[in-house]
Amino acid sequence: MTSLCPAAPPAGERHVLVAQARTQMLSGAENALVPQGVAGWLWRSWQRCMAGGRRPQDKVEFEAVGPHALRHAQERHQALIQAARPVMAQLVGAVGAMRYFCLLTDAAGTVLEVQGPVNRQDLRALAIGRVGVDLSEHGVGTSAIGAALAEQGPVWLHQREHFFDALRDYSCAGAPVFGPEGQCLGMLDITGIEVPERPELQLLALRCARAMEDRLLRAMPHAVLLHLNWPGGPLGQEGEGLLALDAEGYLLGGNTVARQLVPRPLQPPGGRLHCQELLAMPWSNLVDHARRRQDEPVQVPLWSGLRLQALVRTGPALQPGLFQGLAATPRPASGAMPLRTNEQLLIQQAVQEAGGNISLAARNLGLSRATLYRRLSRRRPPAG
CATH class of the missing domain: 3.30.450.40 (GAF domain)
Structure with missing residues (x-):
């Protein structure tokens, strides 16, 4: 500030x-x-x-x-x-x-x-x-x-x-x-x-x-804590943005730096914001990263097209075995844009930014090359 x-x-x-x-x-x-x-x-x-x-x-x-x-x-x-x-x-x-x-x-x-x-x-x-x-x-x-x-x-x-x-x-x-x-x-x-x-x-x-x-x-009970900063900024120490999420990916709260880094949309009718309304990234990707590589920074895109870097760490409210179910059944965002639309826009943006390089786009999205090909195939209209 x-x-x-x-x-x-x-x-x-x-x-x-x-x-x-x-x-x-x-x-x-x-x-x-x-x-x-x-x-x-x-x-x-x-x-x-x-x-x-x-x-x-x-x-x-x-x-x-x-x-x-x-x-x-x-x-x-x-x-x-x-x-x-x-x-x-x-x-x-x-x-x-x-x-x-x-x-x-x-x-x-x-x-x-x-x-x-x-x-x-x-x-x-x-x-x-x-x-x-x-x-x-x-x-x-x-x-x-x-x-x-x-x-x-x-x-x-x-x-x-x-x-x-x-x-x-x-x-x-x-x-x-x-x-x-x-x-x-x-x-x-x-x-x-x-x-x-x-x-x-x-x-x-x-x-x-x-x-x-x-x-x-x-100190809030939370399942996931996102540490956010601009690329090159410190992570895991003071001066970073923090967002606390529950086990379904809904926002519990954030610090002042996070509110400056991630502009919030209008509050939805239900009064809850899902992380996919703040970040142009499927909740399942964040869950997978927290499960496998929570000490490794990941790039997080915003809907504005800007990108942040993040650490995705589990919190005290996370129950054993919860990630397995979350990864299989990601929650949709509570706003007007459904998860599938979110994912399609995100993939399209990543491929364009990578100049059509599928391997680079997959790496930026935190996906395997095979997974990205599979999701790209879902977007293509059927032959005939």
Whole structure:
């Protein structure tokens, strides 16, 4: 995902521009263009605070939700918390020495988990570094938490860029965390108090948020996990796309990278998507590859004509002997295009791309030469 922030000017110059932008904000100029040196998301957040009748000098309460609401939020997000804890522990190892600590919130901005060096003698740290506190934009104005949740992307926020004067000692980076179905579950925040400016932490927050997404997806019961990337990209490590499939080839979920690599069609009437609606490849071929060569990359064509590389690996929900039945009776896709039509289009495309070379086309499809000849013969009209 690309950054929501344009290339920033040098720190000293940017601080001057931010101060000028705050003066413009307080002047009440409506529908003004985004000032130079200020990110669009930051200006929009300031404007929302102003529209809500707030002013920078107002007191910030740092209110906490009630114990019942907190317990409900923690129970509802138990999978997210479990996926986040080991990632946050590693993150603290990277930023703790610089006096940054980490927060995990839900999509409403309520803190679910805190890790790192929270100075218990500093009221500024205690105000935000506790489970249950509401750090949404409604609660504390412009912050990395509220901005990341509102903009659905990574942000970096330093001192005077916060809307309220009471937050001017904080610096924070944040990135949203998305669930297997693409919904925003919450966000990861990295916060320091009176620390040097470290805008590179925005990328670190994004990387760790994506690691949490991968852990969430892998924890789902699934029969097959597709590791996807462009040819030449890494497979079996971070930065790849992941799609979880059930035993019939239907999509259970994917991470953010997979949703970027594989455009999803409109949701079918039944509410389920088969992998053949996403990939121009018969489900039986994926099953066969997982059964025989799951540590060997395979080329996977998309319906756009583009190709990805993939590892096809079995998951914890796979029952013994299941592949034998699946290979014999592949499921049709749930969309309008039946399996036989899918297969014919795929074969035609592969043969054309191979310049009529049947051996090369078979290898690209993951089929034997004899199997491809057999399927080609089915496409020819009967003689006479």
